[in-house]
Amino acid sequence: EVHLLESGGGLVQPGGSLRLSCAASGFTFSSYAMSWVRQPPGKGLEWVSTISDSDGSTYYADSVKGRFTISRDNSKNTLYLQMNSLRAADTAVYYCAKDSMRNRLDLYFDYWGQGTLVTVSS
Amino acid sequence: DIQMTQSPSTLSASVGDRVTLTCRASQRISSWLAWYQQKPGKAPKLLIYKASSLQSGVPSRFSGSGSGTEFTLTISSLQPDDFATYYCQHYNSYSPAFGPGTKVDIK
Numbered sequence: 001e002v003h004l005l006e007s008g009g010g011l012v013q014p015g016g017s018l019r020l021s022c023a024a025s026g027f028t029f030s031s032y033a034m035s036w037v038r039q040p041p042g043k044g045l046e047w048v049s050t051i052s053d054s055d056g057s058t059y060y061a062d063s064v065k066g067r068f069t070i071s072r073d074n075s076k077n078t079l080y081l082q083m084n085s086l087r088a089a090d091t092a093v094y095y096c097a098k099d100s101m102r103n104r105l106d107l108y109f110d111y112w113g114q115g116t117l118v119t120v121s122s
Numbered sequence: 123d124i125q126m127t128q129s130p131s132t133l134s135a136s137v138g139d140r141v142t143l144t145c146r147a148s149q150r151i152s153s154w155l156a157w158y159q160q161k162p163g164k165a166p167k168l169l170i171y172k173a174s175s176l177q178s179g180v181p182s183r184f185s186g187s188g189s190g191t192e193f194t195l196t197i198s199s200l201q202p203d204d205f206a207t208y209y210c211q212h213y214n215s216y217s218p219a220f221g222p223g224t225k226v227d228i229k
Contacts, residue, residue, distance in 0.1 A: 107213040108156040112165035
């Protein structure tokens, strides 16, 4: 059974940093692209970033480009999101999500974690 | 970037109703469209991909159609478990985007 478990969320001051992790199990992690999607409280979904399975190519939403860095450790079956220069507008539940197709970059998501809340406030 | 819109923003319906939700893309996206269901406090669940392909394990009362810029999600007979918010998402580029959602609530 596929399982994705995010951690690392919390309260951080504007301008601060936070690192999210997503521990994956139940599938061959190294064969799938992985993504982060966020949802501000009471609002809709926003794609944040994706990392490919093979060559580690990365993609970012304009709203986070230059501030967030996605990475993965295939030996630990773990996905990361390093978030720097955080703003109030980054406040959201952050979900990690698995790409649907093996060894491809399709960018639609068949499994999601339960999410971790990041609150940026002074 | 491609923008997604959904209508209506809220739909009130009764159990057993046939409901149709609409999603539009600002540019042609072929059939690169997915639909998700989300309930309060839960992660989204994939229902439909490639505009009309039913994800494994999803009840057959859900169906998707469309291509280009206009898409629909139809629930043939609304069940109590279907009251939720539905999002469309294009994946036509390396900058995927979600629509703002349609909330289906009880009439």
